[in-house]
Amino acid sequence: MTAISPVTIRRARRDDVGVIVGMLADDPLGRGRERLEDPLPPYYFRAFEALDRDSNIQLVVAEDGDGAVVGCLQLCILPGLSSQGASRGLIEDVRVATPCRSRGIGEQMVQWAIAEARAKGCKLVELLTHHTRVDAQRFYVRLGFQPSHVGMTLRF
Amino acid sequence: MTAISPVTIRRARRDDVGVIVGMLADDPLGRGRERLEDPLPPYYFRAFEALDRDSNIQLVVAEDGDGAVVGCLQLCILPGLSSQGASRGLIEDVRVATPCRSRGIGEQMVQWAIAEARAKGCKLVELLTHHTRVDAQRFYVRLGFQPSHVGMTLRF
Numbered sequence: 392m393t394a395i396s397p398v399t400i401r402r403a404r405r406d407d408v409g410v411i412v413g414m415l416a417d418d419p420l421g422r423g424r425e426r427l428e429d430p431l432p433p434y435y436f437r438a439f440e441a442l443d444r445d446s447n448i449q450l451v452v453a454e455d456g457d458g459a460v461v462g463c464l465q466l467c468i469l470p471g472l473s474s475q476g477a478s479r480g481l482i483e484d485v486r487v488a489t490p491c492r493s494r495g496i497g498e499q500m501v502q503w504a505i506a507e508a509r510a511k512g513c514k515l516v517e518l519l520t521h522h523t524r525v526d527a528q529r530f531y532v533r534l535g536f537q538p539s540h541v542g543m544t545l546r547f
Numbered sequence: 548m549t550a551i552s553p554v555t556i557r558r559a560r561r562d563d564v565g566v567i568v569g570m571l572a573d574d575p576l577g578r579g580r581e582r583l584e585d586p587l588p589p590y591y592f593r594a595f596e597a598l599d600r601d602s603n604i605q606l607v608v609a610e611d612g613d614g615a616v617v618g619c620l621q622l623c624i625l626p627g628l629s630s631q632g633a634s635r636g637l638i639e640d641v642r643v644a645t646p647c648r649s650r651g652i653g654e655q656m657v658q659w660a661i662a663e664a665r666a667k668g669c670k671l672v673e674l675l676t677h678h679t680r681v682d683a684q685r686f687y688v689r690l691g692f693q694p695s696h697v698g699m700t701l702r703f
Contacts, residue, residue: 412628424630434632435631437632438626438632438634442626448626467623470597470604471606471639472564472594472640475588475590476591476594483627483635484627505701515701517675517700517701519673521695521696528699539678540700541678541694541697542694543673543692543694544671544692544693544695545673546670
């Protein structure tokens with residue numbers, strides 16, 4: 392039985408971008424997609440600025456008791472006509488720092504996102520997880536998600 | 548061999564909301580979720596106003612040669628840090644009016660969304676389709692999508 396590490400969920404700041412990209416890159420699928428260089432390529436900061444000024448998007452980080460960033464998650468609240476005009480919450484880019492896994496950090500972040508989406512009037516929260524991420528799928532099912540859809544992607 | 552009906556894709560207007568909700572409701576999954584009443588419940592118009600003022604969201608309709616609305620699609624352009632700070636396009640609520648199916652209207656709408664997402668700098672377009680919508684999955688594969696992900700949903 393592993394101890395739970397309580398974390399604080401807070402909005403990401405510009406000076407978190409390096410740590411966040413580090414977590415995105417430290418992943419079997421992310422490794423080939425990111426460029427973790429020092430200094431970090433400027434497009435990451437441009438993307439941060441774009442999402443930071445979008446009132447429907449919240450990029451958050453999980454901070455441990457020492458103030459270290461140990462996880463990240465992006466929540467988008469998307470208005471739409473379907474389901475009686477209910478907004479939808481879309482969860483993306485959930486990552487927990489490798490040495491901090493299995494301590495309930497991902498669960499605290501996803502529960503935060505579910506609560507936030509409910510508070511914003513969503514009737515549905517959705518996410519795509521790669522079909523090879525079997526542990527992630529089990530994790531989401533445990534939190535109440537259904538593997539109800541096929542997530543289709545087209546990369547350019 | 549069925550003829551292709553060329554359509555014009557244009558931004559949805561407030562006076563299209565009734566037709567769009569009609570298409571959302573005329574669907575095995577949508578039937579139980581929508582309320583197609585006259586007058587239409589006001590929450591649909593509130594949702595339209597919310598999405599219409601969101602610069603990252605485009606709700607579009609397909610108009611046939613007679614100016615009739617025969618399809619709809621919502622495209623969200625979502626900034627994010629992953630994939631080197633590339634935005635993602637999310638396609639939602641794709642519908643074609645029942646009597647107008649199999650005439651290439653869905654394909655014209657989805658191709659419009661792909662081109663629009665590319666033009667806005669996206670490197671990825673994604674969507675969730677219910678696992679029972681086998682024809683839809685075949686349709687998206689034909690347009691170049693991969694069934695690479697599991698789409699997980701949590702409804703409140």
